[in-house]
Amino acid sequence: MAVTALRTIQLGRETTWGTAVAATAKLMAVSDATITPVDETLMVKEISSLAPSLRAVQAEQSGKGKIKATLSYEDALFYLHGVFGQVTPTGGGPSYTWSYAAPLASTPTAQSYTVEFYSGTAAYQMSGTLFSKVTFKCQAGGVWQVDADLIGKTVSIVSPASLADRSVNIVRAADTTIYLDAWSGTIGATEMEATLISAELVIDSHKHLKAFLSGSLNPVAFGNDRYDGVLKMTLEFNSNAKSLVDALLTPALVQRQIRLAAASGSLSMTLDFAGTLSNGVELFSDRDGNVTVETTWNGTYNSALANWCRAGVVNNLSVLP
Numbered sequence: 001m002a003v004t005a006l007r008t009i010q011l012g013r014e015t016t017w018g019t020a021v022a023a024t025a026k027l028m029a030v031s032d033a034t035i036t037p038v039d040e041t042l043m044v045k046e047i048s049s050l051a052p053s054l055r056a057v058q059a060e061q062s063g064k065g066k067i068k069a070t071l072s073y074e075d076a077l078f079y080l081h082g083v084f085g086q087v088t089p090t091g092g093g094p095s096y097t098w099s100y101a102a103p104l105a106s107t108p109t110a111q112s113y114t115v116e117f118y119s120g121t122a123a124y125q126m127s128g129t130l131f132s133k134v135t136f137k138c139q140a141g142g143v144w145q146v147d148a149d150l151i152g153k154t155v156s157i158v159s160p161a162s163l164a165d166r167s168v169n170i171v172r173a174a175d176t177t178i179y180l181d182a183w184s185g186t187i188g189a190t191e192m193e194a195t196l197i198s199a200e201l202v203i204d205s206h207k208h209l210k211a212f213l214s215g216s217l218n219p220v221a222f223g224n225d226r227y228d229g230v231l232k233m234t235l236e237f238n239s240n241a242k243s244l245v246d247a248l249l250t251p252a253l254v255q256r257q258i259r260l261a262a263a264s265g266s267l268s269m270t271l272d273f274a275g276t277l278s279n280g281v282e283l284f285s286d287r288d289g290n291v292t293v294e295t296t297w298n299g300t301y302n303s304a305l306a307n308w309c310r311a312g313v314v315n316n317l318s319v320l321p
Helices: 076-084 239-248
Strands: 008-013 030-044 055-070 090-092 095-101 113-119 122-139 145-152 154-157 176-182 196-204 208-210 221-223 228-236 255-264 267-287 290-299 309-315
Touching: 030 113, 030 145, 030 154, 055 122, 055 154, 076 095, 076 122, 076 145, 076 309, 176 196, 196 267, 228 239, 228 267, 239 267, 239 290
Parallel strands: none
Antiparallel strands: 008 113, 030 055, 055 145, 090 095, 095 309, 113 122, 122 145, 122 154, 122 196, 176 255, 196 228, 208 221, 228 290, 255 267, 267 290, 267 309
């Protein structure tokens, strides 16, 4: 019997996209996960018959999936590698610094995985797995969550590796500070105190699978496209939030550098985002009887940040597990 609550997700880092490897790490703090074989079937319609179809052919086969997890300072690397590409840490133990940046002039070196999904006798793997979109989100009084959309080359049966749990440290809302800085200023200089209620950062790489006339039902390559990024924040309406609302009423763009920084002892995670306030501001929402406002920021290149999105993690890992 396959028990839903006992589902396990394990990852192996591929050196060649689509060439399956054994899992080397069990993904921790996962709350939900799915892998779906995608079969593109063509129904051939013909004259001389009123049947819906007389023939059917399988045209393509690939895979897709989703992972939902509580974010940790250690496993954040899997998601950041997946969406931003491979990086090498700097520094030394016990504090290694992992620095990520959204690509600008060239495509990143993608990190693909073989993902094992199993529970009891239900054991499958998806090779050539790419993280096409990753969402980081947090709400006051809670913990950071991460959602990942996956695409993959092949789904197949697997005898899963037997891997032990790893020790990880959860990223809490209580660890988190927000900084809101001028467009031409230095990010991380101006803390916005007692204002942020929730935040959701979506990074979409628009990676996609590519099929050719190549003698294979499965995709033989993947493609890259322009990245998209959106940061949504819920703010309590105080002097900080009012300044944003009032600035939007003038005939000028409202643009800010925004840093979400979490730290616990020697561990840290930073999400830096440069954005343009768009779609107006929803006035007003409510939180426990207090007025709140909803803001949406679209990722915009900023010369001071030299990007529109950067991320950094400091932990005790010298290599990606």
